[in-house]
Amino acid sequence: MSDKNADIGAEYSEMIEEMNEAVAESIEQNMKAQAAFVESWTEAMSDSMVEENELAEGTEGYNQATEVWMDAAERMFERSADAAQGEEIDPTEFRDIWLQSANEAAKEIMGTSAFAAANGQLIQSMLDMRQQADDVGQETIAELGFPTRDDVDEVGERLVELERRQHEVEEKLDRILEAIEE
Structure with a gap:
């Protein structure tokens, strides 16, 4: 009987270890995604000529997005603890928490006037570049006699x-x- 208990204990330990690794990997991926998001947002805001009030609103949106990510991390931790206590948890629940959080965080950022202003400037820059390329193309065609x-x-x-x-x-x-x- 003790061999059977030892096998069950080993299986349980292995399962807990796998869950811990999965949670740690999930948190690491979340932090990488959040860091990439923050880097992209910061670059967009610093490269654009955003008004001070828009920048303040953008920062507030970023803070709200960070809260969404932190809530997701807390929910992940709670669900991991539930799983460690023996509750059966569907692994897709973890994925859904991150996907929902990513959507909510994106809404927090994309709903700001700073984001709209930065996108407007980006689109204008792209249109200007397109016009310049078009002008160069037309000049080249004319020089070739077409x-x-x-x-x-x-x-x-x-x-x-x-x-x-x-x-x-x-x-x-x-x-x-x-x-x-x-």
Whole structure:
């Protein structure tokens, strides 16, 4: 009987050790994700020309997101303790805690005017870069002797004007022919 108890004790110890490793790995991954998030947010805020009040609101949003992460860590710890006490816990519950927390934290940050301002500046920068690349492309095409977009647009406008005039001439001719036939 003691061999059976020893086997059960060893299995239980092994299970607890695996759970502890899983929780530690989960917490480490969470900290890495949070550190990457903070680094990205800080870089975005420092690179942009965000107003002071927007920056304050952004910082408040970041603080709220941090609270969400801390609540998730606390829930993970509590559920790990429940599992250590023998409660059967579905492993997907741990994943769901982190996914829900990541969504809530993102909402806290993305809902701030600082985030909106930083995104607006990013989009404007991207549009400016696109315009510069487009200008360089058009200049290169012109230097190679090919028609540029402006040239094609001008030809299109002239064709529309010619069609309009042709239509007017056709209407006048129709009226003249009708007058002659009467």
